[in-house]
Amino acid sequence: MNHTAPLSLSNSLKNKQVVVKWSEADTQTLSHQHLRGACPCAKxxxxxxxxxxxxxxxxxxxxxxxxxxxxxxMIFSDGHDRGIYPWSYLRELQY
Ligand SMILES: [Zn+2]
Incomplete structure (x- = not known):
């Protein structure tokens, strides 16, 4: 279940969310807090x-x-930078 890279990614520090545009009809919004909590690194x-x-x-x-x-x-303000989120993993996250 590999997923290809999105068309675009935009990170808003103001709204603390990332908007991932997978296709013209498929846009995903993820909060920074949720992304940090879902970090896929071993630790x-x-x-x-x-x-x-x-x-x-x-x-x-x-x-x-x-x-x-x-x-x-993803590199977070708490200094954590060990997480590499595969596209398919990112796509399955909710908000
Ligand atoms: Zn991590």
């Missing part, structure tokens, strides 16, 4: 399993995104 996965990452600071911001081919590296 965050382990933390979620143990229940540590259930509460993410509402002030957390996504400060940079680096396309990596198969997905997107």
């Amino acid at each position: 965050c996965r382990a933390a979620r399993i143990k229940g540590y990452l259930s509460v993410v600071d509402a002030d957390v911001e996504l400060i940079a995104m680096n396309p990596m081919g198969y997905g997107l590296q």
